[in-house]
Amino acid sequence: MTTERAAAQNPDSVPDSVLDRFYGVIPAGGTGTRLWPLSRAAAPKFLHDLTGSGSTLIRATYDRLRPLCGGRTMVVTGIAHRRAVLKQLPEIEDRDLVLESEPKDSAAAIGLAAAILHQRNPDTIMGSFAADQVITPVEVFQAAVREAIHTAAQGYIVTIGIEPTHPSTGFGYIRAGAALDVPGAPSAHAVIEFVEKPSEEVALGYLDSGSYSWNAGMFVAPVALMLKHLEANEPVLYEGLTEIAAAWDTPRRVEVARRVWPGLPKIAIDYAVAEPAAAEGDVAMIPGSFSWDDVGDFAAIGRLNPATENRELKVMGEGARVFSENASGIVVSDTKRVIALIGIKDVVIVDTPDALLVTTKEHAQEVKKAVEHLRASGDTDVL
CATH class of the missing domain: 3.90.550.10 (Spore Coat Polysaccharide Biosynthesis Protein SpsA; Chain A)
Incomplete structure (x- = not known):
């Protein structure tokens, strides 16, 4: 002892x-x-x-x-x-x-x-x-x-x-x-x-x-x-x-x-x-x-962020310009681009100046596959 x-x-x-x-x-x-x-x-x-x-x-x-x-x-x-x-x-x-x-x-x-x-x-x-x-x-x-x-x-x-x-x-x-x-x-x-x-x-x-x-x-x-x-x-x-x-x-x-x-x-x-x-x-x-x-994917971000005015859709990003109609999920915007969502459920959209991700909460864990592909193809400028 x-x-x-x-x-x-x-x-x-x-x-x-x-x-x-x-x-x-x-x-x-x-x-x-x-x-x-x-x-x-x-x-x-x-x-x-x-x-x-x-x-x-x-x-x-x-x-x-x-x-x-x-x-x-x-x-x-x-x-x-x-x-x-x-x-x-x-x-x-x-x-x-x-x-x-x-x-x-x-x-x-x-x-x-x-x-x-x-x-x-x-x-x-x-x-x-x-x-x-x-x-x-x-x-x-x-x-x-x-x-x-x-x-x-x-x-x-x-x-x-x-x-x-x-x-x-x-x-x-x-x-x-x-x-x-x-x-x-x-x-x-x-x-x-x-x-x-x-x-x-x-x-x-x-x-x-x-x-x-x-x-x-x-x-x-x-x-x-x-x-x-x-x-x-x-x-x-x-x-x-x-x-x-x-x-x-x-x-x-x-x-x-x-x-x-x-x-x-x-x-x-x-x-x-x-x-x-x-x-x-x-x-x-x-x-x-x-x-x-541990904030492992975008579905986690959706869980962790407080409800917005549209309870079905959570929007992140200062000055994000998002219009939605009968849509749910999460949008993260780092641009001034207008994003319009109509009739789409559990979507994940991440908009940055040089890369755009569109997936669903169900497939959020698979985003790393895109990263692996980009790295293998030499597109490391966006990684």
């Missing part, structure tokens, strides 16, 4: 100052191919206001975390997004903006953040939350994260499992085990295993059992424990990340990162850390009863 976990036996051993050790990490990557042509390589979905709230997804993510970490936040994103991210988050200090020269998947992104934070203070507890998720109500989310921080302080890698609302085949699942006795975290449970995306029949069984939650990729953990499992399971990746981290707050940052980063292996954090850690009993879960959406 670790010292941290042994402390869980004594409620008085967990001071409120444990929250002072918390540092937020926001991985901001991916291009959101199912949201093309609105989301593109140069302007991925986390840089857009997709909910009609007046706030981009990355800004909303930062604002959710700020009351928990007091602004102690690190963002991991691509070099091409540096200016746009800083425009959205001017509070981020240069040393807390981690720029990837090329995407290396989540283990490298989250692992580098952990390594840098460990270099500065090995007692840090980090919380990784993707930049492109929509969560409400914020207060319920924050309460779950507080429980996760207290649980992490006892020597666990903690994931926040989302209470499933339907038998989704598009998400991975987390199987919960016995309740844990953690001061400050009454809903903490052990994690038995992580499960890959299931068939619909299997997902129905998960839903009926009540023992499974959606895996939203939210992790709260002591940076030392995160790195321990990374070193055990991906030693080459661990070695490269620690080399970059050692130089991060020195004048050698750029030189070392440019030399080491391109050679790092690509692997997801689930495979590199979470799954093997769960097998060793080092993973816990806090159930999240808040509403969560």
